Amino acid sequence: MTIADMLRQAAEEDGDRTALVCEGRRWSYAALWTAARGAATLFRESEARYVALLDGNGEAGVIALFGAALAGLPFAPLNYRRADAEVAALLDRIAPAWLIAGDDRAAWLGAAATVSSAAAFVAAAQAATPSAVESDGDDIAVQIFTSGTTGAPKAALLRHRHLLAYVAATATPAKAGAQEGSLVSVPPYHVANVVAVLTAVQARRRLLVLPAFAPEAWLRLAEAEAPTYAFVVPTMLARILDHLDGDDRLASLTALSYGAGPMPPALLERALECFPDVRFTNAYGLTETCATIASLTPEDHRAAFASGDPAVRARLRSAGRPLPGIEIDIRDTAGIPLPAGARGEVYARGVQVSGEYRDRDARDAGGWFATRDLGWRDADGYLFLAGRADDVIVRGGENISPGEIEAVLLTHPAIAEACAVGLPSAEWGESIGAALVLRPGHAAPEPAEMRALVKARLRSSHVPERIAVLDSLPYNELGKLLRRDVRASPLLRTASSL
The missing domain is CATH 3.40.50.12780 (ANL, N-terminal domain)
Structure with missing residues (x-):
């Protein structure tokens, strides 16, 4: 058929x-x-x-x-x-x-x-x-x-x-x-x-x-x-x-x-x-x-x-649960499955999963396809995404998911959208920059307030060193955030650092 x-x-x-x-x-x-x-x-x-x-x-x-x-x-x-x-x-x-x-x-x-x-x-x-x-x-x-x-x-x-x-x-x-x-x-x-x-x-x-x-x-x-x-x-x-x-x-x-x-x-x-x-x-x-x-x-x-x-x-921020016939795993960098709540790479397997390119089959021996998306599952199996593995910020040898930082920034009542990216740093290899878009009618919070919010929820290494407020974030026609354009933003690159 x-x-x-x-x-x-x-x-x-x-x-x-x-x-x-x-x-x-x-x-x-x-x-x-x-x-x-x-x-x-x-x-x-x-x-x-x-x-x-x-x-x-x-x-x-x-x-x-x-x-x-x-x-x-x-x-x-x-x-x-x-x-x-x-x-x-x-x-x-x-x-x-x-x-x-x-x-x-x-x-x-x-x-x-x-x-x-x-x-x-x-x-x-x-x-x-x-x-x-x-x-x-x-x-x-x-x-x-x-x-x-x-x-x-x-x-x-x-x-x-x-x-x-x-x-x-x-x-x-x-x-x-x-x-x-x-x-x-x-x-x-x-x-x-x-x-x-x-x-x-x-x-x-x-x-x-x-x-x-x-x-x-x-x-x-x-x-x-x-x-x-x-x-x-x-x-x-x-x-x-x-x-x-x-x-x-x-x-x-x-x-x-x-x-x-x-x-x-x-x-x-x-x-x-x-x-x-x-x-x-x-x-x-x-x-x-x-x-x-x-x-x-x-x-x-x-x-x-x-x-x-x-x-x-x-x-409401989750991707929900697997469709019938689909299995989803969260795995660490060694490919070991992780328990609920632990963050790792999303793997998928099922009859509709191709995982095939013209020059190769990207599935492993068990039929699992590595999506290159990062995420975790809650105790009831709801999948939460934390960005692309390729977007990971490497600061001083530590791998940091931008999605973790963005999720915290979005809890602030003035913030409608947030994007965290890695910026060149002579000291750390990469430092963290954050671009924010305000909700209508809200004033921009002080950078120190946003840094304190992140530090209270995550480790100090996750705190953005540069924070800028933009009129909008750049997306392509399919709604994918263009992080490379955020990284190149003059407002972010010239924002005051810690």
């Missing part, structure tokens, strides 16, 4: 039902299936070994995803925000590829690969003779190039069986009503987009596709199509809330998932207050784990939000 079987079954059982809405264009499941089969014919008749997408959200990407599955080729969505030279380097790694590119880049890239614009590809797929050839469940369905913040992007592989296992673990057993819809605004080169498409098709929800995120465009689509479900990253949620102005354009929304980056506690509490009837889910996962492996459920959110017990309330 492959991911294409989900679309085939939907077309056979609910062919007339609306499957996809994009910029006013509406596709039934039957029409989408026919186009995917036509795309498979195009791919199979070419010499392509990959199907690549270099464009924003749209019907072309959805058709290409399922068409590639039918043709037995990996679907490789590329980050369209990369520079042309970086894109060319990635194309060299997947040549020969059939590339679907935005109109502004299709002509430039024409010499590098078989290229068609999104509109031309969709028209050709609709006109082609439908193909019925399918691939095997162990074939590679999707290849996603990771962000490559510490080197060349790695090619993470997701096979059909990984994606199907994810859908099986997260799908609701009942078919969605015809009025239900999923609003998708995450870029197509992110695994969250891929699984959002698949879970919508599995549930027979309308897939409401926003070509590129902007808060007003997101809200206009929500007002026009009345989605019942959406996935956002924290920065998207903040911008949506800022543009709501107390109106009821999201009255149809019943469920909201978030992930791909840490959620500031103040933002989450604001959202829970703004949408008291919406079911919130925190989804934690990586590309290599085929998206979500742990989630904080709607019930967890409301119980924690209403609780007066600090330990229960703290779960």
Whole structure:
């Protein structure tokens, strides 16, 4: 079985039902299936070994995803925000590829690969003779190039069986009503987009596709199509809330998932207050784990939000507990499992966990994948994350997790966001800097007060030597904090030190 079987079954059982809405264009499941089969014919008749997408959200990407599955080729969505030279380097790694590119880049890239614009590809797929050839469940369905913040992007592989296992673990057993819809605004080169498409098709929800995120465009689509479900990253949620102005354009929304980056506690509490009837889910996962492996459920959110017990309330900052079929371990630097409460690296194992790159399988002999995320679990199994292992600050030979410091800084009532980073130090190798963002209406606390707060909760070695208040923290389009930009901040580098 492959991911294409989900679309085939939907077309056979609910062919007339609306499957996809994009910029006013509406596709039934039957029409989408026919186009995917036509795309498979195009791919199979070419010499392509990959199907690549270099464009924003749209019907072309959805058709290409399922068409590639039918043709037995990996679907490789590329980050369209990369520079042309970086894109060319990635194309060299997947040549020969059939590339679907935005109109502004299709002509430039024409010499590098078989290229068609999104509109031309969709028209050709609709006109082609439908193909019925399918691939095997162990074939590679999707290849996603990771962000490559510490080197060349790695090619993470997701096979059909990984994606199907994810859908099986997260799908609701009942078919969605015809009025239900999923609003998708995450870029197509992110695994969250891929699984959002698949879970919508599995549930027979309308897939409401926003070509590129902007808060007003997101809200206009929500007002026009009345989605019942959406996935956002924290920065998207903040911008949506800022543009709501107390109106009821999201009255149809019943469920909201978030992930791909840490959620500031103040933002989450604001959202829970703004949408008291919406079911919130925190989804934690990586590309290599085929998206979500742990989630904080709607019930967890409301119980924690209403609780007066600090330990229960703290779960709003957690990633929740493992999905069915997923095991999570916390291990020390030697790979030894740690007990509840102890901090270490997060490991994951399960049928949906790939842990595979184009050049190697990164799982150990027991099938465990090291996520490179740091964290710990409480006594009830809730997972708390403490940043990336690569972000560890090494001060005087001591490894310090920035997440520990940030969690303490965020307990101050004036602080909305916090970021701790390592700064060059002739004495210690690295010293600790902290960038803070204030809650609206609050004055900046004195650096000495913030240092005393950290010293009271953690060791003196964890106290920030430089503290600066910024207007905002830098995030990428998926809500990931850009620590390298914080490190380079002139305000932080010139802040008074201890």
